[in-house]
Amino acid sequence: MESQASAAPKMGRVMRPWIQSWPSEDRVGTPMQSTNAPSWQARRSIPALAVGAAVCLAASMITVPRTVLATASNVQQRNMTTMPYPLMDPTMSMGYPGQPSKMTNILYGLNTLILTAFLGMAAVMIYAPKQFSIVMNKLAPQLPSEKIVEVEKTVERIKPVNCTCQDRGKAITADQEEASQGYIGDKHPPSTFDECVKLYEEKRAHELNDSELVEMTLRRIIPFHALEKTLADPTRAVRIRRAVVSRTPGVHHESTLEGSLLPFEDYDFGRVFGSCAENVIGYMPIPVGVAGPIIIDGVSVFLPMSTTEGALIASTSRGAKALNGGGGVTTVVTGNGMTRAPVVSFADVKRAGAAKDFIDSPEGQEVVKKAFDSTSRFGRLQRVTTKLAGSSLYLRFKATTGDAMGMNMISKGVQEALTVLSRDCGFGDMNIVSLSGNFCTDKKPAPINWIDGRGKGIVAEATVPKEIVEGTLKCTVDGLCKLNISKNLVGSALAGSVGGNNAHAANMVAAIFLATGQDPAQVIGSSNCMTLMEPYVLR
Helix, strand or coil, rough: HHHHHHHHHHHHHHHHHHCCCCCEECCCCCCEEEECCCCCHHHHHHHHHHHHHHHHHHHHHHHHHHHHHHHHHHCCCCCHHCCHHHHCCCCCCCCCCCCCHHHHHHHHHHHHHHHHHHHHHHHHHHHHHHHHHHHHHCCCCCCCCCCCCCCCCCCCCCCCCCCCCCCCCCCHHHHHHHHHCCCCCCCCCCCCCHHHHHHCCCCCHHHHHHHHHHHHHHCCCHHHHHHHHCCHHHHHHHHHHHHHHHCCCCCCCCCCCCCCCCCCCCHHHCCCCCCCECCCCCCCCEEEEEEEEEEECEEEEEEECCCECCCHHHHHHHHHHHHHCCCEEEEEEEEEEEEECCEECCCCCCHHHHHHHHHHHHHHHHHHHHHHHHCCCCCCCEEEEEEEEEEEEEEEEEECCCCCCCCCHHHHEEEEEHHHHHHCCCCCCCCCEEECCCCCCCCCCCCCHHCCCCCCEEECCCCHHHHHHCCCCCHHHHHHHHHHHHHHHHHHHHHHCEEEEEEHHHHHHHHHHHHHHHHHCHHHHHHECCCCCCCCCCC
């Protein structure tokens, strides 16, 4: 026992060069690394080897002598009573003298099995030490600790990214190369993630470099929509947002924005943030031209037009020239009133009908107008039109709004009028479903706007001499009048068009709206018009 057990440490030392280099984890999964002392896997293999050797030796002492003697008796046919192990005489059990008993055969088989297992374990230790170590980690008890050094945890640092929009086809400058390494406007090396979070919480996010800001935004530490507020630098916020969009995973074609030709530099984004756009990533430079001049009510003006449709401005200018040939255009304003139509509901039709009757009465109109007008210096209510649908009541407010379109102005007045109706007029059971019930109707084609008007209604008139028609427009008076009837009147009627009895008024209205900063969605109502033509003989 002693000789074989003492040999186990030697085998452990021989195996140490292999075992020490094995990757391992402690019981909680923390990466560990040994010092110059024998590795902990080798220390666990020593007792395992010693135990295996001891078991094998004990089994051999019991079974091997008996097996040898039994074999000798078969060969020499001599009496076993003189043998040094009388208690293990194979003739003591069943069988005739000199014949090994069943017990002997069982012990011999057991001995063989133990020897095979031990040899297999030794082979595993020699030829597959890593697998043996994994098994021993699970089976062996914790041994006395040795000096173990824990590997330093990897500190997560923000990786540099290119947050610049470089001009294609141009050589990269030194500044751009520096920017591509993530130190845009900053010389410090990448900070750890915890350091970045701390700076953000201390309201010092502007001290982070662009790479760190991109990573912080991707991880939703910095809100995507609040980059301008966080950095106090609108242009830099736009640059960071472009990089975030380009790196957001799972978004189709997300990598195209940052390197696109969409410009963002040399623009005053400070006038945009909190005013007319959110989540800004650049600006769209649309060409702006002028058509005309055109004479309107005796005043010659140019028409600013922003468009990407070739020949639109040129065509409009040619029309202005033709109209000026007869003295220009004369206009008459036929209507002026912006609308907003909330929808309210009641418990039953009777209560909704009572509210309708009160609002339609002179007393009700006066109460509503007083409440509405109290909210603005410019907004003045003209009338309220009601429409009942079941227990829901629609109220179409129409008011002048000065020089403004006035949607916010009129919405504020409507809210106050509904409050007064509910609080002071006995309709406390009225439920406001929506401040806009689409009975206005806003930014949608609707006959009510075509019939009753929404905004300003205008009729314009011009006389174009025959010479101008033929010389500038390259057609005849009769041919032009017939074309207008066939195209703008009959053709539009066949299409069921509402307010579309014209050639392409939306084209010119949209271009003027874009050039003057108006809401392009309002083109759908503002372009409603009818073009009429007839031959006129001067006397």
